[in-house]
Amino acid sequence: MSGASAIGLRRYRSVIPGFGITMGITILWLSLIVLIPLAALFLKTTELSLDRFVQIVTSDRVLNALRLSFGLSLAAAAVNLVFGSLIVWAITRYTFPGRRILDALIDIPFALPTAVAGIALTNLYAENGWLGALLAPLGIKVSFTPLGIFVALVFIGLPFVVRTVQPVLEDLDKELEEVAATLGASRWTAVSRVVLPTIFPALLTGFALAFARAVGEYGSVIFIAGNLPNVSEIAPLLIVIRLEEFRYADATAIASVMLIASFILLFIINWLQRWSEKRVGGQ
Amino acid sequence: MSLLTAEQIDPALAVDRAQERPGIRRRRGANDDPFVVKWAIILVAFAFLALFIVLPLINVFVQAFSKGREAYFAAITEPVAVSAITLTLTVAAISVVLNTVFGLIAAWAIAKFQFRGKSFLISLVDLPFSVSPVIAGLVFVLLFGLQGIFGPALHASDIKIIFALPGLVLATVFVTFPFIMRELIPLMQEQGTQEEEAAILLGASGLRTFWRITLPNVKWALLYGVLLCNARAMGEFGAVSVVSGHIRGETNTMPLHIEILYNEYQFQASFAVATLLAGLAIVTLIAKAFLESRIGKGNRP
Numbered sequence: 001m002s003g004a005s006a007i008g009l010r011r012y013r014s015v016i017p018g019f020g021i022t023m024g025i026t027i028l029w030l031s032l033i034v035l036i037p038l039a040a041l042f043l044k045t046t047e048l049s050l051d052r053f054v055q056i057v058t059s060d061r062v063l064n065a066l067r068l069s070f071g072l073s074l075a076a077a078a079v080n081l082v083f084g085s086l087i088v089w090a091i092t093r094y095t096f097p098g099r100r101i102l103d104a105l106i107d108i109p110f111a112l113p114t115a116v117a118g119i120a121l122t123n124l125y126a127e128n129g130w131l132g133a134l135l136a137p138l139g140i141k142v143s144f145t146p147l148g149i150f151v152a153l154v155f156i157g158l159p160f161v162v163r164t165v166q167p168v169l170e171d172l173d174k175e176l177e178e179v180a181a182t183l184g185a186s187r188w189t190a191v192s193r194v195v196l197p198t199i200f201p202a203l204l205t206g207f208a209l210a211f212a213r214a215v216g217e218y219g220s221v222i223f224i225a226g227n228l229p230n231v232s233e234i235a236p237l238l239i240v241i242r243l244e245e246f247r248y249a250d251a252t253a254i255a256s257v258m259l260i261a262s263f264i265l266l267f268i269i270n271w272l273q274r275w276s277e278k279r280v281g282g283q
Numbered sequence: 284m285s286l287l288t289a290e291q292i293d294p295a296l297a298v299d300r301a302q303e304r305p306g307i308r309r310r311r312g313a314n315d316d317p318f319v320v321k322w323a324i325i326l327v328a329f330a331f332l333a334l335f336i337v338l339p340l341i342n343v344f345v346q347a348f349s350k351g352r353e354a355y356f357a358a359i360t361e362p363v364a365v366s367a368i369t370l371t372l373t374v375a376a377i378s379v380v381l382n383t384v385f386g387l388i389a390a391w392a393i394a395k396f397q398f399r400g401k402s403f404l405i406s407l408v409d410l411p412f413s414v415s416p417v418i419a420g421l422v423f424v425l426l427f428g429l430q431g432i433f434g435p436a437l438h439a440s441d442i443k444i445i446f447a448l449p450g451l452v453l454a455t456v457f458v459t460f461p462f463i464m465r466e467l468i469p470l471m472q473e474q475g476t477q478e479e480e481a482a483i484l485l486g487a488s489g490l491r492t493f494w495r496i497t498l499p500n501v502k503w504a505l506l507y508g509v510l511l512c513n514a515r516a517m518g519e520f521g522a523v524s525v526v527s528g529h530i531r532g533e534t535n536t537m538p539l540h541i542e543i544l545y546n547e548y549q550f551q552a553s554f555a556v557a558t559l560l561a562g563l564a565i566v567t568l569i570a571k572a573f574l575e576s577r578i579g580k581g582n583r584p
Contacts, residue, residue: 014396016479017489022392026404029385033456034410037422040432044425083331090328094321102328104568108336111564111571113518115538116557119545120339123346123554130342131334155335187316216415219520219538223545236417240525243421248430255418266413270406 038259045256048249056253061229062238066257069235072146073214076153077161081207084161091162092169106162109155114219121152122224144226149234152220157210164206168199168276201276208269212262343561346554358544358555366532367540368559374448374523374536375516378455382512383505386463390501391493393464394471395479405468411460419457420525423450446528451536454522459515463508470504471497503577510574514567518560 045053056062090096091103109117125132125142132143142148172195180190218236226232233241235258242251316324348355358364393404411419425431427444437444444450478500482492498505520538527534535543537560544553 014476014480015483016395016476016492017483019392019396019398022388023396023398025385026389026392029389030404030407033453033460034407037426037457038410038414040425041418041422043432083327086324087328087331090325093316094325096325098329102332104572105332105336107568107571108340108564111514111518111567112340113520113538113560113564115520115541116343116518116560116564117339119541119550119553119557120343120346123550124339124342130338151335155339158335212413216413216418218415218417218524223542236415236521239417239421243424243525246430248425248428251421252425255415255421258415259418262413262415266410 041252041256041259044248044252048253052249053253056250057257061233062235062250062254064230065233065235065238065254068146068149068233069215069258070261072150072153072234073211073217076150076157076214077207077211079154080157080161080210081203084158084206084210085165085203087158088162088165088169092166106159109157110159114156114217115223117155118152118220118223121155121220122148125151125224143224144232146225146232148224148226149221149232152224153214153217156217156220157214160209160213161203161206164209165199165202168202169195172198201272205269205272205276208265208272212265212269215258215265216262340561343554343557346550347558349554350551354551355555355558358549358552359559363532363535364540364552364556367535367537367556370448370451370535371517371537374451374455375513377452378459378516379509379513381452381456382459382463383509386467386508387498387505389464390467390471391497394468395476395497408464408468409461411457414457416458416519416521417525419522420454423453423457423526427453445526446530446534448534450526451523451534454526455516455519458519458522459512462512462515463505466504466508466511467501470501474500503574507571507574507578510567510570514563517563 048056057066087102087106091099122143123129125135125148127133127136127141127143129143132141135142140147142151176194176198177190180194181187185193216236218234218240221234222237225234225237227237235254239251239254239258242248242254315321347358359368389408393401393408424445426433427437427450428434429438429445431445444453478496479492482496483489487495518538519536520542523536524539524542527536527539529535529539529543531543537556541553541556541560544550544556
């Protein structure tokens with residue numbers, strides 16, 4: 001109990017036993033596995049002088065890698081937002097043969113290990129692959145280009161948008177749309193003025209989750225990327241490369257920039273979720 | 284996965300269907316989209332999923348058997364592959380057990396008591412989800428690697444963590460940290476403490492209450508968490524890649540073995556090992572659908 005109260009956790013009286021010991025173990029476990037390792041990263045970063053840190057993270061190669069990671073993640077999340085919304089609409093609003101299968105397929109990117117997705121997509125979009133061979137005559141190269149990274153990021157991000165928006169659209173009261181229709185609104189007006197504002201927070205959350213996942217993604221990307229410095233080299237890969245060169249300072253500096261960016265993202269996602277809960281609750 | 288029938292989701296549909304008799308023309312309701320729009324959206328949904336999800340999955344199996352069945356079985360039974368499979372199973376087993384034990388303890392502390400800072404603690408539990416797998420591996424190298432904070436001490440006492448089994452387990456536990464807890468905590472909060480309080484007041488010990496009351500109440504959710512945790516543990520690539528050292532036959536897990544084969548242009552062998560993980564993913568999804576019908580909950584990330 002002393003460990004728990006030391007960090008400001010105070011419990012209210014309860015007849016259920018075991019708070020002290022379970023809370024103590026929980027905080028110990030959380031610290032050992034998550035908090036201390038993450039703190040070690042920032043500790044290592046502070047060993048660098050500010051000049052050195054700035055020099056590392058503003059070098060051309062690092063900036064290009066960060067720009068590529070964040071830019072393509074944004075683009076992939078945007079594509080997922082559009083197609084994810086259409087898929088959710090189809091699953092929740094229509095009945096058609098194969099609807100359950102469609103619904104089940106959405107989770108494949110969650111369950112399929114990233115390395116498997118990586119080699120499968122690379123092979124598929126390589127010049128002699130099933131899809132690559134179709135695209136080659138058009139002059140479109142996917143595998144081993146930034147376009148390939150984009151394809152992999154779309155693959156891994158899709159379930160985040162669908163599974164975030166789906167429950168909200170399922171819960172949405174259809175009477176609202178009927179009211180809009182009886183009041184003379186066209187179908188499009190009803191959807192854009194009634195449905196869209198209601199699911200907007202969920203859309204934003206799904207978008208942010210897909211984006212956050214894409215920024216950190218490694219396994220599915222490195223096979224298809226081609227990994228050309230300054231062109232198709234993502235930030236997580238650059239961390240691995242620096243680590244393999246034993247340039248720990250560089251790896252640490254890039255990692256801490258990415259980590260801070262994802263913490264800011266996490267904060268925004270949390271805020272969005274609270275905001276949307278309030279909105280839905282208020283209706 | 285939606286378990287309701289279409290009629291249960293939309294009672295209007297049941298009425299619509301009843302009206303679908305010959306001779307009676309079905310009228311479009313206020314919420315029905317035009318025929319063309321409806322089928323265009325369905326077509327786009329199918330096309331998008333076929334292109335981005337189904338084709339890659341089929342491709343894995345086709346490439347794996349591209350040189351026949353013998354080549355397939357040769358690839359998954361060669362000694363290096365077998366050692367990778369064994370290592371993956373070992374790492375996943377240890378990680379799942381650790382996350383189950385500590386997940387249950389944490390869920391008890393967080394869900395069954397009221398204290399200040401609870402929502403902050405819950406958001407800390409979710410933290411590993413927003414950390415890149417590569418960074419998850421890197422932090423353990425910074426702690427236990429040769430140049431790491433505890434590196435010299437470990438080296439002096441001849442303990443290997445990085446490039447060895449403990450490092451693989453640590454990195455895997457980190458990335459799978461939230462899976463079980465985030466299934467248990469919301470459910471246990473929802474179930475409240477009345478049953479436990481009754482058991483305690485009737486004289487049961489805390490442990491007995493946990494085994495007889497709490498655990499049976501959350502068993503399906505726990506299994507659900509274990510399932511997702513296991514799938515991620517077996518498939519983890521980025522974090523494990525950083526701490527593994529890629530020593531063939533020693534510290535290579537299945538995903539890393541796939542990478543090495545692929546980079547050596549042994550595509551068929553690489554896809555053959557990949558089918559095992561793809562099979563795991565499919566089995567996981569089927570089991571997940573079954574458990575969702577038990578728990579009665581919808582999909583979510």
